[in-house]
Amino acid sequence: MGISVSNISKSYKKVNALQNISFEVKPNELFGLIGPDGAGKTTLFRVLTTLLFADEGVATVAGFDIVNDYKKIRNSVGYMPGKFSLYQDLTVEENLDFFATIFGTTIEENYDLIKDIYVQIEPFKARRAGKLSGGMKQKLALCCALIHKPKVLFLDEPTTGVDPVSRKEFWEMLKRLQQKDITILVSTPYMDEAALCDRIALIQDGKILEIDTPEAIVKHYPKQIYNVRANNMYQLITSLNTYEYNHSVYPFGEFVHYTDSRTDFNPEELKAYLESKNLSHIEIEKTKATIEDTFMELAK
Numbered sequence: 001m002g003i004s005v006s007n008i009s010k011s012y013k014k015v016n017a018l019q020n021i022s023f024e025v026k027p028n029e030l031f032g033l034i035g036p037d038g039a040g041k042t043t044l045f046r047v048l049t050t051l052l053f054a055d056e057g058v059a060t061v062a063g064f065d066i067v068n069d070y071k072k073i074r075n076s077v078g079y080m081p082g083k084f085s086l087y088q089d090l091t092v093e094e095n096l097d098f099f100a101t102i103f104g105t106t107i108e109e110n111y112d113l114i115k116d117i118y119v120q121i122e123p124f125k126a127r128r129a130g131k132l133s134g135g136m137k138q139k140l141a142l143c144c145a146l147i148h149k150p151k152v153l154f155l156d157e158p159t160t161g162v163d164p165v166s167r168k169e170f171w172e173m174l175k176r177l178q179q180k181d182i183t184i185l186v187s188t189p190y191m192d193e194a195a196l197c198d199r200i201a202l203i204q205d206g207k208i209l210e211i212d213t214p215e216a217i218v219k220h221y222p223k224q225i226y227n228v229r230a231n232n233m234y235q236l237i238t239s240l241n242t243y244e245y246n247h248s249v250y251p252f253g254e255f256v257h258y259t260d261s262r263t264d265f266n267p268e269e270l271k272a273y274l275e276s277k278n279l280s281h282i283e284i285e286k287t288k289a290t291i292e293d294t295f296m297e298l299a300k
């Protein structure tokens, strides 16, 4: 009972938000949609959760057709939209109770599924949702999306604006939910979170660039990447960009990720060139490709 998407397209007047999107999410898989702002992630979530009609293509969610069986889909999926979806003036408990009631269930009935997450916010159950921290809001929104025991869970950028500790905790919660027979489609602009998914689709400008396991995606990276560092980051990037043999130059934390267009690249030559540009403390070391490197290469 996963997700099957076949040739889905959707335009808003002149903007082609989704262009011929196809992919499968297997039952109980944790599948990530990875892409920058405007890639089309929210549009795809809205199509799959039956809130928006696609212009073309077909899709099934938990075995149901997104057009013909839209009511069944609404009962079988949980959706946590990117923008905060809770009632700010209701308390934690009231929000959860509200979502349980509209799905014809009770908090008690499905408490087992949300217990691990709910106990963390239970001490604040009388607090209005609008007064919670980002991480707590996110936990409450997840509980609300889970309260009717969905077969498929859609999470649109659940960790955007959440601190690193809460982000880590959130991914641990997702891994535990996966064990409880739930298929999860999650979107994120954070490339480091991609590694935590079973499989990912890299998406940009409404098109899928690649689909595979995170490990396989980085293995496909075609070149040797070098970490380059020097005394002046700005000058280093400018110099590498004007170096005639560069293939790619991207700032990456305290380093620049550099690839060379030649097959017989010699780091000493690059070092001499950078020295001629008045740079010092130059370090050039081999490093492994990340999902972000692969994304940048494919998006070129």
Ligand SMILES: Nc1ncnc2c1ncn2[C@@H]1O[C@H](COP(=O)(O)OP(=O)(O)OP(=O)(O)O)[C@@H](O)[C@H]1O
Pocket (backbone or CB within 6 Å): 012, 015, 016, 017, 035, 036, 037, 038, 039, 040, 041, 042, 043, 044
């Ligand atoms: N209602 C709308 N009317 C017109 N254009 C829209 C509408 N909704 C989205 N778009 C455009 O469609 C494209 C895809 O947007 P979408 O929100 O699906 O992307 P996203 O990957 O979720 O990014 P974000 O995180 O910024 O929401 C963008 O160019 C966006 O400006």
